[in-house]
Structure formats: C-alpha cells, structure tokens
Amino acid sequence: MTDLTRTFGCPVELTLEVLGGKWKTVLLARLKQGPQRYGDLRRNVPGLSDKMLTQRLHELEQVGLVRREAIAGxxxxxxxxxxxxxRAVLQSLYDWGSAFxxxxDVKLAP
Structure with a gap:
C-alpha cells in the first residue's frame, strides 16, 4: 500500500513510491495502449499472478491513476x-528500454 501521508525527500522519491515495483509501471504501459479487461491484462503480462494483478490495480486506483469503466457491458x-x-514518461521508459x-543484445517479446 502506498503511504502518501509521510514527508518525502524529493519529487523523485514520491514518484517512485507511487510507481514503484515492476508491475505498476508495466500495467500503466499496457493501459496506455487503451482500456483493457482484467483477463487481457492477465494474459499480456506474463508472470503476474491474479493476486498481484488485483492488488496492483487496486493501488493504482487508490492514487487516481486507473479507473474501472464499463465498455460494451x-x-x-x-x-x-x-x-x-x-504518457510521455511511460513512452520515454519504453524508448529507453528498446534502445538498451x-x-x-537483450531479447524482447514481440
């Protein structure tokens, strides 16, 4: 759970508290492509358990980065x-990772 009640040493520390951990940023990058169902996120993020997916989505909702919405029922x-x-931050991370x-000589999944 993200604790935003404490005092942070600098904005980068706050950013890492909100976005910290492998899965949050990966989920945000996937959602940058457009709204997705839970099952789609589960399939598109290999290695992420149901429990962790649920927890991370909940944390991202709590800080106001993600919302649930009904599309076509x-x-x-x-x-x-x-x-x-x-969006620009996520794109920069994507671009840096691609170049690196x-x-x-690191393989990336298609």
Whole structure:
C-alpha cells in the first residue's frame, strides 16, 4: 500500500513510491495502449499472478491513476486523466528500454 501521508525527500522519491515495483509501471504501459479487461491484462503480462494483478490495480486506483469503466457491458481498466499525464514518461521508459535492448543484445517479446 502506498503511504502518501509521510514527508518525502524529493519529487523523485514520491514518484517512485507511487510507481514503484515492476508491475505498476508495466500495467500503466499496457493501459496506455487503451482500456483493457482484467483477463487481457492477465494474459499480456506474463508472470503476474491474479493476486498481484488485483492488488496492483487496486493501488493504482487508490492514487487516481486507473479507473474501472464499463465498455460494451464489460468491465475494463483505463487510465484516468492523472494516469494519462504519465504518457510521455511511460513512452520515454519504453524508448529507453528498446534502445538498451539493442545495445545490450537483450531479447524482447514481440
């Protein structure tokens, strides 16, 4: 659970508290592509357990980055306006990871 009641040493520390951990940023990157159903997120993020997916989505909802919405009668997760404000940051992380993968000869899933 994210504790935003304490005093942070700098904005980067706060950012890492909110986005920290492997799965939160990965989920936000997936949702940057558009709203997704729980099952789609589960399939598209290998290695992420149901329990962890549920927990991380809940944490992202609590800080206002993700919301649940009904689309065509099905529940989807989508970025909020606050979540959308991370679009450029998420794209920069994607771009850096892509370039580093080439430089370090690291394989990325298609």
């Amino acid at each position: 099905h529940e989807h997760y989508a970025l909020t306006a606050r979540g959308e404000s991370l 993968a080439v430089e370090a």
